[in-house]
Amino acid sequence: MSAFMRALPRRxxxxxxxVNLSLVAICIVCLFPVAWTISSSLKIGEEIYSVTPRLxxxxxxxxxxxxxxxxxxxxxxxxxxxxxxxxxxxxxxxQCTVATLAGFAFGRLNxxxxxxxxxxxxxxxxxxxAGGLMALxxxxxxxxxxxxxxxxxxxxxxxxxxxxxxMRQNFLAVPRELEEAAIIDGAGTMKLLWHVDIPFxxxxxxxxxxxxxxxVWGEYLIALTMLDFPELETVAIAVTKLxxxxxxxxxxxxxxxxxxxxxxxxxxxxxVLAFVLLQKWFxxxxxxxxxxx
Amino acid sequence: xxxxxxxxKVDEVRARGMRAVAVETVRExxxxxxxxxxxxxxxxxxxxxxxxxxxxxxxPIVRGVxxxxxxxxxxxxxxxxxxxxxxLDNWRELFADPTFWRSLKISAQFSVMFMPIALGLSLFTAxxxxxxxxxxxxxxxxxxxxMPVVLPVTVAMLVWGKLYDVQFGYINVLLEKLGVANxxxxxxxxxxxxxxxxxxxxxxxxxxxxxxxxxxxxxxxxEIYEAxxxxxxxxxxxxxxxxxxxxxxxxxxxxVLGTGIIGATVESMALFQGTTGGPGQAALTTGVYSYRTAxxxxxxxxxxxxxxxxxxxxxxxAITGGIFAIMRTERN
Numbered sequence: 001m002s003a004f005m006r007a008l009p010r011r012x013x014x015x016x017x018x019v020n021l022s023l024v025a026i027c028i029v030c031l032f033p034v035a036w037t038i039s040s041s042l043k044i045g046e047e048i049y050s051v052t053p054r055l056x057x058x059x060x061x062x063x064x065x066x067x068x069x070x071x072x073x074x075x076x077x078x079x080x081x082x083x084x085x086x087x088x089x090x091x092x093x094x095q096c097t098v099a100t101l102a103g104f105a106f107g108r109l110n111x112x113x114x115x116x117x118x119x120x121x122x123x124x125x126x127x128x129x130a131g132g133l134m135a136l137x138x139x140x141x142x143x144x145x146x147x148x149x150x151x152x153x154x155x156x157x158x159x160x161x162x163x164x165x166x167m168r169q170n171f172l173a174v175p176r177e178l179e180e181a182a183i184i185d186g187a188g189t190m191k192l193l194w195h196v197d198i199p200f201x202x203x204x205x206x207x208x209x210x211x212x213x214x215x216v217w218g219e220y221l222i223a224l225t226m227l228d229f230p231e232l233e234t235v236a237i238a239v240t241k242l243x244x245x246x247x248x249x250x251x252x253x254x255x256x257x258x259x260x261x262x263x264x265x266x267x268x269x270x271x272v273l274a275f276v277l278l279q280k281w282f283x284x285x286x287x288x289x290x291x292x293x
Numbered sequence: 294x295x296x297x298x299x300x301x302k303v304d305e306v307r308a309r310g311m312r313a314v315a316v317e318t319v320r321e322x323x324x325x326x327x328x329x330x331x332x333x334x335x336x337x338x339x340x341x342x343x344x345x346x347x348x349x350x351x352x353p354i355v356r357g358v359x360x361x362x363x364x365x366x367x368x369x370x371x372x373x374x375x376x377x378x379x380x381l382d383n384w385r386e387l388f389a390d391p392t393f394w395r396s397l398k399i400s401a402q403f404s405v406m407f408m409p410i411a412l413g414l415s416l417f418t419a420x421x422x423x424x425x426x427x428x429x430x431x432x433x434x435x436x437x438x439x440m441p442v443v444l445p446v447t448v449a450m451l452v453w454g455k456l457y458d459v460q461f462g463y464i465n466v467l468l469e470k471l472g473v474a475n476x477x478x479x480x481x482x483x484x485x486x487x488x489x490x491x492x493x494x495x496x497x498x499x500x501x502x503x504x505x506x507x508x509x510x511x512x513x514x515x516e517i518y519e520a521x522x523x524x525x526x527x528x529x530x531x532x533x534x535x536x537x538x539x540x541x542x543x544x545x546x547x548x549v550l551g552t553g554i555i556g557a558t559v560e561s562m563a564l565f566q567g568t569t570g571g572p573g574q575a576a577l578t579t580g581v582y583s584y585r586t587a588x589x590x591x592x593x594x595x596x597x598x599x600x601x602x603x604x605x606x607x608x609x610x611a612i613t614g615g616i617f618a619i620m621r622t623e624r625n
Contacts (some may be wrong), residue, residue, distance in 0.1 A: 218445030
């Protein structure tokens with residue numbers, strides 16, 4: 001028996017089989033809700049209410065998507081997507097710029113109080129935002145930044161602790177010799193940053209950008225508090241308000257269940273795509289930014 | 294001619310000398326300044342980050358604490374600023390407010406259900422993935438397990454809302470097929486509403502913890518396991534006596550991240566469509582109650598809501614401190 005077991009390739013042994021089986025089960029649970037939503041979004045008419053639901057639709061159709069994206073009287077989804085895109089891109093740009101400059105200063109320059117300032121900025125992350133939302137509401141109102149996208153673009157990158165940490169780590173890893181060579185050639189501080197250091201920390205910048213993307217695209221509470229008008233809302237808010245009106249709409253082809261599913265797919269698609277395409281950066285970001293703290 | 298040229302030369306030398314002295318003085322000043330303050334570019338480059346941070350992060354924290362001690366109502370101008378200061382009145386009201394204590398109990402219940410399952414599941418998944426020999430398969434498992442984490446919280450909750458649908462949701466269709474006569478109304482019944490919130494939240498968060506545990510496991514030196522194997526330790530013994538103790542920093546991190554979820558604010562608001570807290574307010578966590586008090590009901594009592602969230606924040610801080618303390622003593 002044991003000789004037979006040893007003859008089997010490693011992954012065929014019972015323990016390996018058990019490992020893979022349990023992992024496949026976990027993966028199915030992870031994927032099923034998303035797969036079910038995609039499947040529902042492709043079903044039209046009676047099929048959605050079928051007694052024996054199938055994961056692969058019998059007659060897949062894009063009707064739900066077309067309806068969701070082209071009914072301006074009911075759904076402002078394209079506008080909401082555009083809002084999300086604007087806010088997310090703005091926040092990423094600002095966060096990356098600010099974190100890169102500060103990360104360079106903290107990792108590469110000598111100035112008084114440098115380490116104290118750095119640890120203050122990072123450690124305040126652990127102080128809970130008690131009453132933060134109420135105070136933010138007041139602050140943004142006084143700054144006339146409520147109901148503006150600029151307000152959100154300024155607000156989101158202010159949560160800078162993790163980005164700062166990642167960028168400092170990256171700048172610390174730039175080889176000293178390179179900088180020394182540039183200094184001998186007479187390069188000033190800014191030239192050093194632009195020509196010597198930045199090319200080395202592109203990976204770190206990518207990591208910061210991706211994290212900000214996840215955070216801002218899905219952020220709900222702050223955006224909900226700061227934006228009063230439907231035409232300003234981001235996708236993360238807009239999807240929560242669909243159920244109210246689509247229940248009133250009855251059609252034999254478009255069902256609330258199917259059309260809402262289509263909206264959810266549209267809202268999560270950018271994240272899923274970005275994640276699948278850029279997943280090695282996610283892992284790098286986690287291991288670099290958080291675990292080493 | 295010669296005299297003028299001599300005079301010119303003298304002038305020139307003198308000028309050059311003065312310039313040299315000036316340059317030397319400036320250099321000395323720069324040197325002194327650098328000795329005292331270092332490279333001034335440093336301050337210039339961190340300024341944008343510090344300014345953003347002070348305005349949008351630090352100030353709200355300070356202001357929130359002040360708000361917690363005032364009868365701040367957004368719609369009543371005269372209560373803004375110092376006028377609304379009311380000492381400990383908010384706190385007296387808070388300790389006598391049954392809805393608040395109920396919401397705190399709901400939050401605690403939720404965490405007690407959520408934490409052990411999510412922790413166990415992510416540790417289990419990470420251990421399993423680390424056992425997979427095939428690099429490509431391991432990568433696929435990692436990606437799939439992490440995928441829900443990147444989804445917007447609201448969308449994830451709504452997707453589960455569809456699965457929970459009484460009539461057409463997949464869960465109940467499945468249960469009916471398995472012979473359950475009256476499957477529960479997951480989101481509509483006060484008895485099960487809070488429980489219904491747990492699986493989606495676990496689904497959404499456990500991937501992040503899995504990846505953290507996994508990175509921790511990958512960072513453990515292989516030689517330690519080799520040594521243990523030579524000493525005759527089996528797979529489970531290795532896991533218990535090597536993996537677990539060496540994962541302690543990751544445990545600390547995961548537990549600290551987990552205490553942040555106690556609010557479960559967005560989860561409840563997305564799943565139950567607003568700040569109602571679900572059927573019979575069964576899922577009215579403190580976060581939702583505080584949000585409702587500040588932004589939805591009456592004259593927007595931000596002061597009272599700030600007291601609530603300050604209370605929860607202090608509890609969070611105490612728990613975090615406790616976690617750090619326990620983890621440190623166990624290390625020694």
